[in-house]
Amino acid sequence: MRYEALNKEIINLIGGKDNIQGVAHCVTRLRLSLKDKTKADVEAIKNLDGVIDVVSNDVAFQIIIGTHVTDVYTEFMEMIGLGEDNETVSDEKLTLKKIPMAILSVISESMTSIVEVLIAAGMIAGFLSILSLTGLLSAESPTYQIMETLKTSVFTFLPVFLAASSARRLKVNPYVAMVLATAAMSNNINGAEGLSIFGYSLPTIEYANTFIPILLGVWLLSVVTKYLEKFIPKSVQMFFVPALSLMIVFPIMLIAFGPIGMWIGSGLNWLFDVLAQNVGYWIVVSLYAATQPFLIVLGAANFTFPIIVNFFTELGFDPIFTPAATISDIAVCGAIIGYLLKTKNKKEKDTFASIGFSALMGVTEPAVFGVFLKYRKPFIAVIVGGGIGGLIAGLAGVKGMTMAWGLAGLPAFLAGGTANFVWMIIACIVSFILAAAVAYGLGIPSEGQGEEKDESKDDRLVNSTFTSNQVFLSKVSSGKIVELSTVSDKAFASEALGKGYALIPDIDNQDILSPTTGEVTVVFPTKHAYGIKTKEGVEVLVHIGIDTVNLEGEGFESHVEVGDQISVGDKLATVDYQLLDSKGFDSTIMVIVTNTADFLDIVFLEDQLNDDIALTIFI
Incomplete structure (x- = not known):
């Protein structure tokens, strides 16, 4: 099991197995329904290796993993002892305020479960368009x-897929639920015209072109099944309950549900028809393409799925x-490429290249949670x-x-005609270039936004805070900055005490x-180590030399006491390096962020644009 360690940590940090009521996943997210969300340590989960971010609000609790989420799921x-048939939505009591969100959540998660087949249909449509053209x-x-039949079958039998996915969300046998769908589509x-049941005339409804009746049917099926199971003996439930x-x-x-679905579908069509006739679809396309990253942050982007499916079935x-989602994805990619061109840091270039390609292919969560939330300006x-x-x-x-996003989905627009495809390409190119240009122009907050230096303090920085979401740690002495992994002490080199940097001092x-x-929060009696806490909550340990505690203070002079307020460049201590060398001690200085897990990221600046800066902490 490749992700056993990650999953163990997640299970522990969400309050254990007993706090889990339901589990689902989409393209990049593990979606959990928890009995008590307050038991989940959101910040600790965010800092796990393998987790991009966490979305926790009244709508959902989602752990963003990446495109390999299926394997993790x-x-x-x-590990929690559940199969797919055991998945369920939360059974917590719903208030009138929560009911609409609960309904949207069930619909959204039902759609999300079948998104892979919908994307597959879109890709097939794109391939066929290219082959034909x-x-x-x-x-x-x-x-x-x-x-073509392979592609169209996805939408023709969409009610069957939705019956299976919604059944798992509502904890009812998916195969029984599928009978409702297959019967309705027979x-x-x-x-069929002229149908009646119990003497009641039924309207003519194309059940293959609507999804609402089957979702309502599966919901009622779950209610009726639970009710019957209370009264029918378990020994004969298998024969009578289904x-x-x-x-x-x-x-x-x-x-009832067939006409309701028809009315809702017609109502949505009427609403968007009025919009098209009086204003135009353009305003909604523009707004959604501009704001989709915000919806992704809220975990609410999938709520458009029912409307999209209704469009395909009706129109x-x-x-x-x-179109708007694809354009937005391309714009996200453009913003990341803008940063890729702007940065001079090799590590950042590699990161931006990787998540930029992911966004180009229609998966933007790594970009949104890994870059957008960190820098804001994208x-x-x-x-x-x-x-x-x-x-x-x-x-x-x-x-x-058809439903397909990103670069791979663009060929599917050929199915709408050459002009449809050309205008889509133009829109994507414009969105990419403009987003890249704006991101490049706004710049990366960590670059070039330092405050004035105070020449009276050894030409060092007087304030470590450059931006509202970043803290910088400067060099503690003249000398060569090196990575912690090069230090001979394993406790520091393994980053067991936290991330940071090391410095080989100029003696x-x-x-x-x-x-x-x-x-100043700590001054060791041996004067070889000091603790400092910033106003942002960053806890810094400055450790002078390796195993120098054994000198019991010899060769060290302290200039501060616990409780002192200290600024960048103020003296902490004075060291007799000749004494350390004569006694065989390594004089390497380690600067560690001991509460590393409390922050989004801590970056070692290997290619320093400013020689004073050694470490960047993203809050």
């Missing part, structure tokens, strides 16, 4: 027709969200780039022909200076 389910495969050929029911549940629920679905295309870049790109697509009437300069501004 599979092992997670094994290039003449490699005729649209009239049997091969094309077979592949030739005797689907689109049959009686179906015989009760199916007529109600045909009489045959999506005039808003599929949100502005996407608002500008995505908004204008969405405006172009909206005014041009670009249509999404001609015997003064040890404070790397930050804050309060």
Whole structure:
């Protein structure tokens, strides 16, 4: 099990197995329903290796893992002793205020569970469009027709997929739920005219073109099943409960839920038709393309799925969200590329390249949670780039022909015609270039935003805080900065005590200076180690030499006491390096952030633009 250690940590930090009520996952997120969210240590989970971020609010508790979340989810389910049939939504009491969010949550998670097949349909559509356009495969050929059927079957039998996924969310046998869907889609029911049941005339409904009746049907199925199980002896439940549940629920679905679904679908179509006739889809396309990263942060982006599916089933295309989502993804990629071109740090370049490619392919969570929340300014870049790109697509009437996002989904727009594809490409290029330009122009907060230096303090920084979300630690002495991993002491080299940097001092300069501004919290009796706490809560340990505690203070002179307020560049201590060398002690100085887990990231500046700065702490 590759992710056993990660899952053990997650289970422990969310309050243990007993605090779990339901588990699901989407493309990048592990979605949990917890009995008591207050038991979850959100900050500790965020700092786990393998976790990008955590979204915890009234809507959802989501742990962002990455595109390998399926593997993590599979092992997670094994470790907590649940199979897919045991997944469920929270059973907590719902207030009137929470009911709408609970409904949207069930719908969203039901859609999310089948997103892979929806994306697959989109990719197949894109491949077929390319093959047809290039003449490699005729649209009239049997091969094309077979592949086209593979694509269209996803939407033709969408109610069956939704029956299975919603059944798992609502803790009911998915195979019984699928019977409701297959019966509704049979030739005797689907689109049939003149039907009646118990003397009641049924309207003609295309159940293959609507998803609401089956979702309502599965919900009622879960209620009826639980009710019957209370009264029917367990020894005969297998014979009577499924049959009686179906015989009760199916007529109600045909009489009530079918018309309700038809009315809701027609209502949505009417609403968007009014919007199109009086304002135009363009404003919604533009707004969504500009703001999708904010919805991702809130964990609410998937709430558009029901509307998208309704568009496809009713109109045959999506005039808003599929184009807007792709344009927004491309804008996110553009913002990251802007930072890639801006930074001079090799580590950051590698990071930006990796998450930029992920965003280009339609998976933006690593970018949003790994970069956008850290630097904030990329949100502005996407608002500008995505908004204008969405405006172009909206005014041009670009249509999404199937559910697919990112670069790989662009060929699917060919199914809407050459003009549809060309305008989509133009919108994406504009969004990419503008977002990249804005991100590049705004710059990375950690670069070039330092405050004035105080020449009277050995030309060192007088304030370690450059921006609202970053703290910098400066060098404690003249000498060579090296990574902790090179230190001979394993406790420091392994970062067991926290992340930081090491310095091989210039023995001609015997003064040890404070790397930050804050309060002195620790002065070891042997005067070889000092603790400082900044106003941001960063706890810094300055440890002079290796095993120098054995000198019992010999060769060290302290200039501070516990409780002193100290600024960057103030003297902490003076060291007799000749004495340390004569007694065989390593004089390397370690500067450690002892509460490393409390912060988003701590970056060692190997390629220093400012020789004073050795470490960046992202709050």
